[in-house]
Amino acid sequence: DQQVKQNSPSLSVQEGRISILNCDYTNSMFDYFLWYKKYPAEGPTFLISISSIKDKNEDGRFTVFLNKSAKHLSLHIVPSQPGDSAVYFCAASPIQGAQKLVFGQGTRLTINP
Amino acid sequence: EPEVTQTPSHQVTQMGQEVILRCVPISNHLYFYWYRQILGQKVEFLVSFYNNEISEKSEIFDDQFSVERPDGSNFTLKIRSTKLEDSAMYFCASTGGQNQPQHFGDGTRLSIL
Numbered sequence: 001d002q003q004v005k006q007n008s009p010s011l012s013v014q015e016g017r018i019s020i021l022n023c024d025y026t027n028s029m030f031d032y033f034l035w036y037k038k039y040p041a042e043g044p045t046f047l048i049s050i051s052s053i054k055d056k057n058e059d060g061r062f063t064v065f066l067n068k069s070a071k072h073l074s075l076h077i078v079p080s081q082p083g084d085s086a087v088y089f090c091a092a093s094p095i096q097g098a099q100k101l102v103f104g105q106g107t108r109l110t111i112n113p
Numbered sequence: 114e115p116e117v118t119q120t121p122s123h124q125v126t127q128m129g130q131e132v133i134l135r136c137v138p139i140s141n142h143l144y145f146y147w148y149r150q151i152l153g154q155k156v157e158f159l160v161s162f163y164n165n166e167i168s169e170k171s172e173i174f175d176d177q178f179s180v181e182r183p184d185g186s187n188f189t190l191k192i193r194s195t196k197l198e199d200s201a202m203y204f205c206a207s208t209g210g211q212n213q214p215q216h217f218g219d220g221t222r223l224s225i226l
Contacts, residue, residue, distance in 0.1 A: 034214055043204050043217035098161035098169035105155050
């Protein structure tokens with residue numbers, strides 16, 4: 001099932017710089033998109049979401065961009081901090097129905113001091 | 114901040130035995146979910162539950178699986194006769210409604226021997 005793909009398994013960024021995590025999807029029925037952060041031995045923690053009627057949503061240091069024509073979304077973290085080091089999951093769901101989430105494989109982000 | 118709680122954090126069970134994983138969703142949430150993550154793989158949807166019935170289930174969720182909301186607070190996942198391939202992290206999630214993010218518990222690590 002490759003409906004949601006995160007093509008970069010890992011990313012390393014200098015502290016203070018911008019981190020950009022990418023996600024692609026194939027299912028045109030998806031219209032709600034989320035980013036989760038996960039530390040070892042913990043569950044996914046919700047970070048930020050966007051619905052398909054928008055192309056950008058911002059919350060503090062986190063901004064999500066949605067390009068519907070390219071079926072692509074990205075998460076920008078600026079400035080990156082050491083505590084941001086974690087695995088980041090992109091997830092998508094259709095608005096209708098049970099809204100089950102379809103997850104990407106995750107990207108391990110490492111922030112270097 | 115309200116959170117989803119799951120017990121136990123780790124369950125070790127002999128193959129063929131029944132296991133019950135427990136979850137307490139966030140109190141005013143109406144939609145409940147179970148997901149699992151096999152080591153090294155994506156987080157994958159198992160089942161969604163709303164208004165005291167299953168609203169959607171995946172092909173993984175076969176007759177060996179069942180869910181129940183026995184009272185106003187608990188949400189359980191039962192596996193009737195466990196198999197080796199059921200070994201995974203099981204996550205419970207809940208949300209208050211459509212276009213609202215799902216919040217996850219820290220998971221139960223299920224190990225089948």
